[in-house]
Amino acid sequence: MAQSMNDEHILEIDNIGKTFRRRDDTDLVALDDINLKVKKGAFISIVGASGSGKSTLLRIIDGLLEPNGGTVKVNGKTVTKPGKDRAMVFQNDSLLPWKTVIQNVAYGLTLAGVKWRDAAKTAQGFIDLAGLSGFENQFPHQLSGGMRQRVNVARGMAVDPDILLLDEPFAALDSQTREIMQTELLRIWQQTGKTVLLITHQIDEAVFLSDEVVVFSARPGTVRERIPVPLARPRNLDIKRSIEFVGLVDQIWKLIEEEVKAAAKT
Amino acid sequence: MLHKLNRFLNGETYFASVARFVLSFGSLLIIWQILTATVVTNRLLLVPPFEVFRAFMDEIASGEMWNNAQATVFAVGTSFPVAVLVGVLMGVVLASSRAISLMGGPMLSALNSVPIIALAPLFIAWLGLGFASKFVLVLLVAVFPVVVTTEAGLRAADKNLIETARSFNATRLQIFTTVTFPYALPFIVSGVRVAWARALVGIVVAEFFGSFAGFGFAVMAASQTFDTATLLAYVIVLGGMGLIGSVIFQSLEERLAPWRKA
Ligand SMILES: Nc1ncnc2c1ncn2[C@@H]1O[C@H](COP(=O)(O)OP(=O)(O)O)[C@@H](O)[C@H]1O
Numbered sequence: 250m251a252q253s254m255n256d257e258h259i260l261e262i263d264n265i266g267k268t269f270r271r272r273d274d275t276d277l278v279a280l281d282d283i284n285l286k287v288k289k290g291a292f293i294s295i296v297g298a299s300g301s302g303k304s305t306l307l308r309i310i311d312g313l314l315e316p317n318g319g320t321v322k323v324n325g326k327t328v329t330k331p332g333k334d335r336a337m338v339f340q341n342d343s344l345l346p347w348k349t350v351i352q353n354v355a356y357g358l359t360l361a362g363v364k365w366r367d368a369a370k371t372a373q374g375f376i377d378l379a380g381l382s383g384f385e386n387q388f389p390h391q392l393s394g395g396m397r398q399r400v401n402v403a404r405g406m407a408v409d410p411d412i413l414l415l416d417e418p419f420a421a422l423d424s425q426t427r428e429i430m431q432t433e434l435l436r437i438w439q440q441t442g443k444t445v446l447l448i449t450h451q452i453d454e455a456v457f458l459s460d461e462v463v464v465f466s467a468r469p470g471t472v473r474e475r476i477p478v479p480l481a482r483p484r485n486l487d488i489k490r491s492i493e494f495v496g497l498v499d500q501i502w503k504l505i506e507e508e509v510k511a512a513a514k515t
Numbered sequence: 516m517l518h519k520l521n522r523f524l525n526g527e528t529y530f531a532s533v534a535r536f537v538l539s540f541g542s543l544l545i546i547w548q549i550l551t552a553t554v555v556t557n558r559l560l561l562v563p564p565f566e567v568f569r570a571f572m573d574e575i576a577s578g579e580m581w582n583n584a585q586a587t588v589f590a591v592g593t594s595f596p597v598a599v600l601v602g603v604l605m606g607v608v609l610a611s612s613r614a615i616s617l618m619g620g621p622m623l624s625a626l627n628s629v630p631i632i633a634l635a636p637l638f639i640a641w642l643g644l645g646f647a648s649k650f651v652l653v654l655l656v657a658v659f660p661v662v663v664t665t666e667a668g669l670r671a672a673d674k675n676l677i678e679t680a681r682s683f684n685a686t687r688l689q690i691f692t693t694v695t696f697p698y699a700l701p702f703i704v705s706g707v708r709v710a711w712a713r714a715l716v717g718i719v720v721a722e723f724f725g726s727f728a729g730f731g732f733a734v735m736a737a738s739q740t741f742d743t744a745t746l747l748a749y750v751i752v753l754g755g756m757g758l759i760g761s762v763i764f765q766s767l768e769e770r771l772a773p774w775r776k777a
């Protein structure tokens with residue numbers, strides 16, 4: 250407690266393992282001994298080949314899935330189920346199609362028992378922050394993919410979590426919209442000071458956004474390498490052309506390539 | 516000119532749908548009129564539209580139409596909502612537990628494939644002539660489509676939406692009220708639409724054998740006195756009831772799930 254907040258680890262992942270039982274009763278080891286500590290306010294990305302257990306880890310952190318071993322601690326408390334201190338943003342904009350934008354953004358709050366008037370007020374704030382003003386009463390199917398994903402992120406932010414967990418939130422968007430969303434996410438992160446854990450398969454996205462990129466090995470997922478990103482903030486899209494940036498992307502690419510090749514051999 | 520008309524009739528406007536209805540209904544009347552004037556001249560078999568209309572007005576004037584309407588509408592109006600309610604509840608129970616579904620499912624589908632209508636005489640023997648037998652028969656024929664679509668709708672609910680609710684720490688009840696049930700609603704309404712058509716068949720058959728008033732009773736009575744015009748007048752009223760229900764439930768279905776059209 251005497252420690253300054255900035256040095257505290259808001260998220261501590263110790264020896265997490267996860268084995269799934271397949272239909273044919275064989276075991277599938279998805280995660281093997283994951284260890285990771287994340288400082289408060291950090292922006293961390295996880296990259297790795299598909300099937301390397303990234304989503305599984307995020308679900309465990311969120312409390313949706315139980316690990317076979319190890320612990321996840323958030324603010325020093327062991328995670329056993331979903332909680333207010335974490336919010337998840339899924340890849341597919343899992344918005345409720347029968348609810349309007351503002352109802353969707355307020356969804357987590359209303360589930361927590363917040364009165365509609367207060368929930369709507371909070372939701373409005375995040376709608377404005379996410380650049381969705383004027384769309385409050387539209388339904389998801391009336392919005393573009395990019396807009397829907399903004400709603401999705403705003404909904405996660407609205408419950409005021411300490412950690413925002415994002416599972417490939419922009420994967421379904423075209424590259425232009427994705428770049429816009431990346432800068433928007435940076436802006437929102439800077440304004441709110443949340444800790445963000447982002448899964449992505451876009452390496453340049455990971456480098457552009459993060460303080461640190463965690464590279465997963467091929468299945469079973471382990472932390473293969475942690476790459477700090479020393480690029481100055483605030484960042485704009487121009488840095489994607491800097492030599493430093495390109496070098497980092499290249500370095501991470503090679504690591505993942507090695508992993509994929511090694512996995513193909515076995 | 517014809518091309519333009521065709522484009523108009525294919526349109527989505529309110530006028531286009533009214534025009535479509537008038538056109539199809541009008542052509543039916545014309546074909547009917549021509550048939551009675553040329554091929555089927557035996558008035559016991561078919562009467563021209565105008566005579567049916569006159570019989571309809573006579574029934575209204577004599578108060579018979581009102582009597583029969585009261586009996587039928589009261590029976591359907593009480594048993595149909597009960598059928599929907601019971602059907603939804605049973606569907607919810609079946610969807611809530613795999614074990615119950617596995618045990619109850621086969622029995623339900625066996626029951627569902629029995630032509631319950633054929634049991635009408637039995638119900639009338641048990642429950643007597645009148646309201647009770649009608650109520651039970653309508654309930655039995657109308658409940659199954661609702662059970663089936665409710666269970667299917669609840670099970671079809673988007674797994675991603677359920678996981679999202681879970682990640683916001685939703686309780687089981689909250690997941691039901693905010694995700695699975697709203698998701699299932701349009702399914703349920705489509706079941707209700709099918710159930711409505713079945714309920715009308717049920718009520719008519721029940722009234723054929725087991726009552727002293729009602730549209731079915733009137734159809735039977737008219738057929739026994741070879742009054743084809745009156746018979747058809749009641750059949751058309753029943754057709755109207757079926758159509759109105761179908762239109763209402765269809766539009767409700769679309770209104771409840773506007774995202775499906777887009
Ligand atoms: N519920 C589950 N049951 C069985 N296997 C699963 C389940 N969820 C994920 N898996 C398997 O675990 C592995 C890791 O999956 P996932 O975490 O989704 O990987 P990633 O997100 O990195 O692509 C995959 O092989 C996947 O098929």
Ligand SMILES: [Mg+2]
Nearest residue numbers: 303304305416
């Ligand atoms: Mg994944």
